[in-house]
Amino acid sequence: MRQDGRVTADPGTDPATEPAAVPAPGALGPAPAEVDAALARGGVALPSPLEEAADARLARRGVTLLLKRDDLIHPDLVGNKYRKLRLNLAAALAGGHDTLLTFGGAYSNHLRATAAAGRLLGLRTVGVVRGEELAGRPLNPSLARAAADGMTLDFVDRALYRRKAEPEVAAALAARHGRAYVLPEGGSNAPAVLGCAELGRELRGLADVAVVPCGTGGTLAGLAAGLDGAGRAIGVPVLRGGGFLADDVRALQQAAYGGPRGDWALEARFHHGGYARTTPLLDAFAADFAARHGLVPEPVYVAKALHALVTLAEEGAFPPGTRVAAVITG
């Protein structure tokens, strides 16, 4: 990856004012500083680097490609997970919690990041994992990493997992694991959206369009809010049938800000068969992108967003002169 193409932050960029939102900064007391100090021990790169990448396919259209390297933010809290967890960790400390409890599938980056955050902050972590049948098997590398970071893994059957937000299930988990700060699946809630707004603020004045892959949509919700109309955010759902995601993004912005924020849209054509699925077309695209730019795209999310970005550019979706940032979330 070219380091010389780094785009410097615009000192005139005015940070968007933070509307009244959860959690109110005052309510957190010294917690964010404590969180930042603990997470910084892993080595934090913020704002994340913004690099220009010469790509003939976009240059032909007069479009500039920028890579927003959130994958370089933190070695253990990979990519956007740092942004999503930061204010949640502050809220957990401010609430006097010593345990984080959250949910995920067997390959969840969110579970792994939560486990790492717990280790860095000295908090107990519990991961409720979808799939009872996994309990008797050797852990995959992702879960092994979470366990090595001290996470207690609680494997539950799929029917129960689907009911995880219901009060009886929450009560059963509390009985099993004690009082905990509960993060939803994927870590998307109001504090996560507020944390991801920083991503949008870092891009203000530097990019006209930002393209981001979407799982739960929390990162897109924050990105659009942080851009606050200074640029457009395009979300690329990696799950099949990502149409439902628009409602989720609206609900997350409602929870974080009390209403809609920013200018965003979804491009649902690029899931390539669904979560963790791929196609020969996507594989070829990713290999070619790696050869052109020296960056091997993370396959579950990032490759699909990059494929969307290049396809849209080739379709003429961006007028000449547009600076398009790809958010490298992991």
Ligand SMILES: *Cc1c(COP(=O)(O)O)cnc(C)c1O
């Ligand atoms: C978790 C994750 C996402 C999805 O973020 P959402 O906020 O759930 O949409 C995207 N990219 C990578 C690499 C991730 O790990």
